[in-house]
Amino acid sequence: MxxxxxxxxxxxxxxxxxxxxxxxxxxxxxxxxxxxxxxxxxxxxxxxxxxxxxxxxxxxxxxxxxxxxxxxxxxxxxxxxxxxxxxxxxxxxxxxxxxxxxxxxxxxxxxxxxxxxxxxxxxxxxxxxxFNNRYRGDIQMIKKFVDAGEFGDIYYAKTGWVRRRGVPGAGSWFSNKKLSGGGPLIDLGVHVIDMTMYMMGCPKPVAVSGCAVQAFPEYSKYGTFDVEDFASAYIRFENGATMAVEVSWAQNCPSEKQFSEIYGTKAGASLSPLVIWTEQNGILTDIEPKSLRGISQFEHFADCILNKKTPISSAQDGVTMMKILDAIYASSELKREVVIKWE
Structure with a gap:
């Protein structure tokens, strides 16, 4: 016209x-x-x-x-x-x-x-x-190597975030289970489990064995404190891979530490420090790559809206994480492994 x-x-x-x-x-x-x-x-x-x-x-x-x-x-x-x-x-x-x-x-x-x-x-x-950690440069770099097959089959990972003393807002909504949903597992564990699972290629979780304990009840002097201050878990995935997890707000450990390691049939990697362990020409080799520049999750969100893309961290990823956390808490209560139900 x-x-x-x-x-x-x-x-x-x-x-x-x-x-x-x-x-x-x-x-x-x-x-x-x-x-x-x-x-x-x-x-x-x-x-x-x-x-x-x-x-x-x-x-x-x-x-x-x-x-x-x-x-x-x-x-x-x-x-x-x-x-x-x-x-x-x-x-x-x-x-x-x-x-x-x-x-x-x-x-x-x-x-x-x-x-x-x-x-x-x-x-x-x-x-x-x-899930801000998915957008970090080091994690994006490891994910690219994994997706390209450079790690082979990822069969095991271990991750955690432990604090010697680091209870956020004791007596506030953070330490009130009705308002927070839990303690360091839902606060810190959600970060380290997600970013490690993401590097593994987001395998489907099928079962969990976990334990959540409150070792420092004295924090209740500040108000409601009915959540765990330490949790550990062992997650099984549909592809046969497993992950060990450890998180705490308070623990008699040397200092605060965050770690994430993945292990594959061709290579393994750690984020702290950033290193890839592999074998080249029959020689055991440690590679210390330069991290990629991270992605702005805010720019990415806008791009997804403008171009009708699925986000790197989708709503389904969020539901999957909640299923894992629910199963860890349930396993701790029941004192046995819990199977994650998928409809």
Whole structure:
């Protein structure tokens, strides 16, 4: 048709951030990403809200997140709130027609996570997990080697995050099981299990044996403390691979340590320090590669929205993680291995 001008493809996404504690990190990530336009924020803490509004020059700032979701020009939000609020606020956002990036853990349990996933599917929207470690340069590099077959078959991994003394907000929502879902397993374990599983190629978990204990009950003097402070687990995968896990907020160990190691038939690797163990020309060889530059998960989220891509850290990945965590807690209660059910 003469004079017809095709609609120009959208190149940026309008974002909002709900919760400005951890959400400040999201806020700064969106401001740095070229395909992201931060247009609004929400937090019930008026001082924190005004500080972010003035510091970053954000026009739309609300105490009630529903007012943020009511903005017609808003495309997507980050939900960076205490764990017990992840499900209701994410579902409200999805039902308001907004794409969602939700902080880890996805929810309090797998049932909540599944409800979030089903809502996203129903609305035809993207629900992305903020599994930030997947986007690190070192992890992306190892994943490329694994995907190229350089490690052979990955048959074992071990990972953990242990602290000598590092209980976050004892007496706050962190240490209240109804509000957090658990202790270091759901707080730290979600990070190390996910990033290690990702490097392994995301094998399907089928069974778990775990133990969650509270070795330092004295933290209850600060308020409710009904979660574990240490957990360990052994995860079995459908392809025959296994993973050992250890996490703690408080432990009589030398110091805080985070580690992740994978072992394959051709090579193995550690993230701390970054090294690949292999054999070349019959000689045992240690390779210390230069890490790749990481990926901005905020830029990636916008790209997924603009180009209808599946995120590197999808809602299904979030549900899978919650199934693992649920099974570890169940195994600890039942004192036996628990089979993970898949429908």
């Amino acid at each position: 003469e004079g017809f001008m095709p609609k120009k493809k959208k190149t940026t996404v309008n974002f909002g951030v709900i919760g400005l504690g951890m959400g400040r990190y999201h806020l700064e990530g969106y401001l740095k990403a070229p395909n992201c336009n931060l247009i609004g924020i929400a937090d019930i803490d008026e001082n924190r809200l005004n500080d972010c509004k003035n510091r970053y020059g954000i026009e739309n700032a609300f105490k009630d997140y529903h007012d943020l979701l009511a903005l017609k020009e808003l495309d997507a939000v980050s939900v960076a709130l205490p764990n017990y609020l992840h499900k209701p606020v994410s579902i409200d956002a999805l039902n308001a027609g907004k794409h969602v990036m939700v902080e880890k853990p996805m929810a309090l349990n797998a049932a909540e996570g599944q409800e979030m996933l089903e809502t996203a599917k129903k609305q035809g929207l993207i629900l992305m997990l903020h």
